[in-house]
Amino acid sequence: MARVHFFGGTSLWHYKPALGRQVKGKVLYIKVSQKNYVKRLFITLIAGWFLLVLNPAAAQSSNDIGLTQAERDYLKAKKVVRVCVDPDRLPFDGVDEDRQHTGLSKDYFDIFSRMLGVEMVVPEVQDWNDLISKAKSRECDVVSQINASEKRKSFLDFTTPYFYLPLAVVTRYDRIFVEESLEGAGTQFAVIKGDIAIDKLRNRYPSIVLVEVKNNIQAMELVYDGKVFGYIGAQGAVAFAIQSLNLNKLAVTGSLPLRYELSVATRNDEPLLGSAFEKAILHLDPKEGQSIRDKWIAITIEKVADYTLLWLTLLVLGTVLVVSLYWNHYLAQANRKIRDTLNDLHNVQAQLKDQNRMFKRQSITDALTGIYNRLKLDEDLSYAVKRSERTKSEFSIILLDIDNFKQVNDRFGHLVGDELLKAFSSLLVSAIRKSDIVGRWGGEEFLIICPDTDLQGCGKLAEQLRKRIAEHEFPGKKVLNASLGVAVHQQEEKTDIMIARVDKALYRAKKLGRNRVETG
Incomplete structure (x- = not known):
């Protein structure tokens, strides 16, 4: 948990990451000597002023x-x-x-x-x-x-x-989630009782087995104990719950083409x-x-009451009143210490900005491949739809899936599979145009957003990409193929409808023999 602590006020503020596991145990301190009460008073006032500046709303x-x-x-x-x-x-x-x-x-x-x-x-x-x-x-x-x-x-x-909140899936680390497992034999998923997502899930996955629970704590415990395969809930909220409950065996391992509005x-x-x-x-x-x-x-910004500091501050104020006649003698020295403290505060503020930039980058980046994740793709796709409606311009998307990738994991192990996913992502980044956006949609699926591109142009791009993948030699002299679905945005079409169309096109490419391009 990365924190910045301000000692010397009536309360204690600290910043805690709500997403990500990489930053732990890093604490930035501005610590004031317990002996110098006057300095503590000034730091309290200065820290309060900075918090006001940082929260202008x-x-x-x-x-x-x-x-x-x-x-x-x-x-x-x-x-x-x-x-x-x-x-x-x-x-x-x-x-x-x-x-x-x-x-x-x-x-x-x-x-x-x-x-x-x-x-x-x-x-x-x-x-x-x-x-x-x-x-x-x-x-x-x-x-x-x-x-x-x-x-x-x-x-x-x-x-x-x-x-808007996409639906995410939480499972244990020892279980691999793919969208097909939602309707697998005997597979159960926990959901919050009365959640509007239940109807969305049953409409899209008619055979899904859902276990309704009271709250996300009960849902996480069922997943942790292996009584259900996973828990489906709001992305961000489920990540927050995992961290709050400190369930190290659980992780967000997938997301669905559905969302809360x-x-x-x-x-x-x-x-x-x-x-x-x-x-x-x-x-x-x-x-x-x-x-x-x-x-x-x-x-997440939390405010934690610290009554010890409150009493110490009151003691400082009483001391200041008693020794006010002697204040001028120490004024020059106090001013110099205040300037030093301000410099420290500026340095901490700069470090906080760097950390926030890092957290934001992590929140939109897939941890394995380094390209955009599902959350970022959802945002960019929503933006592309709004831009298309505003400017009447066309855009298309490509949804591609590595063929028979499960066999690679089963035969060579997940470490080799991870290296191939990294190499595959690098190939996609090098193959697309500068204006295109690529990210990992989930598992071995990837999504490419192609601005100002009609269906015919996007189909040609997809075919070129399919050939380049098939001709590429991946690590270990391995050869991979991919099936691709292509769809162009239709006016007034919502993102989930467009995703459903391109998903059907991808499924058709799989059904017709794989290693091919189909349009939806």
């Missing part, structure tokens, strides 16, 4: 988001909005030990509170089922993060989604509340939203 004022007079009158009369929060879905949603709202959604709702000019309070909720029950009985005005469904629309209105839901008997939240979401600053996502997905 807290100082932002509300802005005009186009509310009608009816909406303004409604909110003025409402005054307080009851926000129901899933207590067990950090880092995205949760409550702390004091029953206060925390997580990524809390930062968004701070912004909504400023925009709408109302106070947000969090009623006590036991679990997700209790949350839905309270929403039905109107004990909640708002649900902070939820997927829309026809059943839920009977008592809730839904805004435009403001956050999280909206704010409001009680549908007060439509003005829903229309006001819709306007707040549409007026979110994209940079502020990205800052919130970077904060909670790359690092």
Whole structure:
């Protein structure tokens, strides 16, 4: 756990990575002598000033988001909005030990509170089922993060989604996950009871065997004990749960072409509340939203009360009052020490920026091959769809899978398989155009996004790539072949539909004999 500790204030702040296992036990200290209380006081004040600079969102004022007079009158009369929060879905949603709202959604709702000019309070909720029950009985005005469904629309209105989460799969290290195993004989996967993802999974994988559990802790324990093959949940949230529970045998070993589309839901008997939240979401600053996502997905910031420092600070203040007549004598020396401390703080801030850049790079990079991972590909694909709709330009994608790669692992072992995956990734990077984006989709599958490319052009590129792979000599004089599916984006087509089409094209290439290109 990488931390920076500020000693000398009434609290202790530290930064903790929410994703990745590579950085452990690195602690950056600014330690103040226990003997010099005056210095501790100044460091407390300076550290607080820096924290304010590093969190400018807290100082932002509300802005005009186009509310009608009816909406303004409604909110003025409402005054307080009851926000129901899933207590067990950090880092995205949760409550702390004091029953206060925390997580990524809390930062968004701070912004909504400023925009709408109302106070947000969090009623006590036991679990997700209790949350839905309270929403039905109107004990909640708002649900902070939820997927829309026809059943839920009977008592809730839904805004435009403001956050997207792909589905990830957690297994033990000794089990290899591929998408085909979702419907394997006797294979079971844990899911949270009532999760909207259950319907998505059963629609895409009709034969899947799902074990519904109460929360992610129970799900992780079932996976850890080998009672189920894996756990399917929100990417980022499952990684956070693995680290929080310190389950070293578990890892996120795959992801699925499905995702949560999280909206704010409001009680549908007060439509003005829903229309006001819709306007707040549409007026979110994209940079502020990205800052919130970077904060909670790359690092989690925790505030830990340190009452010893509080008492010491009070003692410092009392001492300063008693010896104030002698202060001028030591002023020059104190100023010099303050300058030294400021320099130390600047150095630590620079190191924190470097660490944050590293965490962000790790969060979008596949650990084995060094190319983009599924999370980054999902973001780039969503951007490509929006750009295509805005500019009316075409783009295409290629989904390719190494043929019979399981036989390579079975015959030569996973170490050889890993080396071949690295070499295969390097070949793809060297073979594509500068404008193309390539990443590991999962297992031995790779995805290439080709901007400003129609179906015919992308098909030619895929065929050239297929030939180059077949003619390439990989480490150990091994020869690999690949099957490729190609699809062009159609106007107003969502990403999951496009992925489903190219996935079917890849499956057709496999079925027709492998080592070929098919279009979808």
